[in-house]
Amino acid sequence: MADDQTGDLRFFISLIEAGSLTAAARSLGSSPAAISRHLARLEKRLGSTLVIRNTRHFAPSETGRVYYENALGIVAEIDQLESEIAAAAHAPRGSLNVGAPVEIGRYQIAPFIEAFSLKHPQINISLAVAAEGLHNFSDCLDVILRLGMPDEAGAVVTRLASTTRVLCASPSYLARRGVPASPKDLLDHDCLCLVRNKTMTLLNKWVIGDGMDTDIVSIKPRLSTTSAEILHDWILSGQGIGYKLLCDVHKDLENGQLIRVLPNMRGETIDLYAVQPTRQHARASVQAFLRELKPYIQNLGFFYL
Structure with a gap:
């Protein structure tokens, strides 16, 4: 016409x-x-x-x-x-390389990528998982999901959501060793800690509070590991009490495989960020990924703003 x-x-x-x-x-x-x-x-x-x-x-x-x-x-x-x-x-297309911590990458980001790829079949997506803090942009990643404030110079940083750390243990452990009544009681229990990669720094300062008072308990762990997944497995198998991100253990808490210890208290708040090199900031595939990831993460019920 x-x-x-x-x-x-x-x-x-x-x-x-x-x-x-x-x-x-x-x-x-x-x-x-x-x-x-x-x-x-x-x-x-x-x-x-x-x-x-x-x-x-x-x-x-x-x-x-x-x-x-x-x-x-x-x-x-x-x-x-x-x-x-x-x-x-203007449909997003091409390749998209995403980096994420192992546990969040496996249980939260991987299912999202499955759904996202069906909606955007023109994008070829690769998910790289590694221990927290090991990813950087020399790995040829377009987006890195990171817990805690990133320190990459010149990067574009987007806060996606927050979660909190909680104390948890298996029913079998608590039946065997009893239930702590206060933060100081943790010193008499078997506790399990993460170790920071490369430096092997023990992450044993557990911040626990009820909104009014906050305790910092220095844990002497019976077992420690650089792997968040191994730590999770140890908690499930009854090896001791762990200090885990709520987003990692919420399903286990819901189905009774784990029990909150000191349930009226919570640990430190941890933010989840998306980090992009400046050169990738305007790419349609990157923007579509982050635009759809944010409500997905927040609607899972255990991340919160």
Whole structure:
């Protein structure tokens, strides 16, 4: 359809919906005389009177009514087609390399990527998991998901959500050793700690509070590991009490495989960030990934703003 024909359809729709030449002129930013000339040209081209008009009356003729109703459908289809073409032209595509901590990557990010890839089949996605803090942009990653404030210079940082650390243990351990009644009681229990990679620093300062008072308990662990997954397994098997991210253990707490220790207290709050090198910030695939990941994470029920 020629541009002038499409324009005529839109013109006639505006004219009929305005209800008069004067009103149409105002809505189209023209003059009544120009609107009258446009209508006359259209009627001459079609060879039919489209509008019955005089000083007191303005209404579409029978032919004009049919033309108007069909014009509405044709213009709507054109607009829909153009919208779909524009969306397809800007659809995210290409490769997307995502880095994440092992446990969050496996249990939260991997399921999201499955759903995201079905929605965006033009994107080829790779998920790299590693112990927290080991990923960096020399690994050719487009987005790194990181717990705690990142320190990469020149990066674009987006806070996605927050979680908290909680004390937890298996029912078998608590049945065998008893339930701590206060933070200081942890010193008499078998506790399990993480060790920071590379430096082998023991993460044994457990911050525990009830909103009013906060204790920092220095744990002497019976077992420690650099792996959050191994620590999780040890807690499940009854080896002791762990200090875990709620997002890692919420399902075990819900199904009774683990029990909150000191349930009225919580540990430190940990933020989850997405880190991007500046050069990737405007990529459509990166923006689509983060735009859809944020509500997904927050709607899981254990991350919170």
